[in-house]
Amino acid sequence: MKHTYQVSGMTCGGCKASVEEYLSEIAGVTNATVDLEKGEVEVQMNTHITIETFQNALPEKYTITEKLEEQAEASLSSNFMLEEEKSKFQQLKPLFLIIFYITTASILLNYKDWNWGAFMFDFMGLFYIVFSFFKMLDLKGFPDSFRMYDPLAKKIPFYATIYPFIETALGLMFLIRFETTIALWITLVILGITTIGVTKTLLDKKSIRCACLGTALKLPMTEATFIENAIMIVMAILMLTNII
Template identity: 40%
Template sequence: MEKTYEVTGMHCQSCVETLTNALSELSEVDSAAVTLNPPRARVEGSAIDSNRIAGAVASAGDYSAEEVSGETPASTSATDAKSMLSTYYPLILIVTFLLAGCAILQLRSGAWSWMDYMSDFMGGFFVVFGFFKLLDLRGFTDAFQTYDVIASRFRGYGFAYPFIEVALGFAYLLHFELFWTNAITLIVMSIGSVGVLRSLLQKRKIQCACLGTVFDLPMTTVTLVEDVSMAAMAAIMLAYGAY
């Protein structure tokens, strides 16, 4: 059985973590997923008692919960695919535009270079993703702290991370000191992959902070593929001496 509740009183990712922990402690709850936008909590279990859910939410702080749906029927592969496409549409759109735009630049140059193509793509990727993170820097940091191995210990790294991304992005676009740019990217994205992989192995249902808090993206293997792909491209350019 799965039930969904509208939650009021949440303001940041810390609230999400607090409520997730409070709901997970209930014996009848097998799993709990809380999101900030929309402000909802989804709980799964064999016998969900809405009164106990509301009580757990209220005891966690200045929050309240109201049931908005009953038992959710089993989903089909078609609806799952549609839901996934809808969830990741902003990410798909951004990556598609970046790939197409970088291809146009290469075609216009008259001499296609895969190294330049990857450099331009990574530059655009970091600048765009850093931009979305900076729209709500505090919110991003709250979300990033929940899974990143460095930010979880040093909050300042979470605040600095979007600026690191933007700096790397401009360095790639300008082809500036690409050896060091690729080396730093390889280190940063590899470390990021560790935190994402750990969260996936723990089956934690948390928000992915790759696009900041503007879009409510869940933490899935898509996030891991994103980090690993960027690290891999940096490694390839280092291996082929593209600097």
């Protein structure tokens, strides 16, 4: 690896030669080249060496420091990572809010005569209705986004077109308690397929838009997408276990 440092205290060719000699003697340093006009030294090393090690190897008249540009780059890189994480959270905020409201509504519908089965049916029904609503806002754009990661939609484009209507139908089936066993099996199939695509996308570290809330809200594909599908799949399995 190669790094450039600023060195103060050098005034002549003798200083140049001395700094190069002292730094070259440090274990791990393969070469040290001083640019006297710029007051810099370029150090090639086999492994990272701390600035303190360089300073201890030099006489007191020389002071070696990180280049301002490299310090700025490190600072910018750190700030960018923080902003990226903050931005991702801000982008996912609508998803978290929707899940929160769906959960709250499902609890309020059943709190007087609590029943876990009824709660889960209401949660799944509201989940499908709300999520299908956002997909309906852009029926032309949604299929293209959905085909980016859903395996079945990639092979059968028409499936991506009718998917919002499938979600609406499933939502109504859960809310009015109509053929719920069939709705649960369909949930396992369609969300299971989608989750396979989501998992592959996350493992491949691809940066694509999640179509779970359509195209109106530009949500990134993250672990949150996997978790929301997993919640529905687990609920479907629990309900099927109780019914069958």
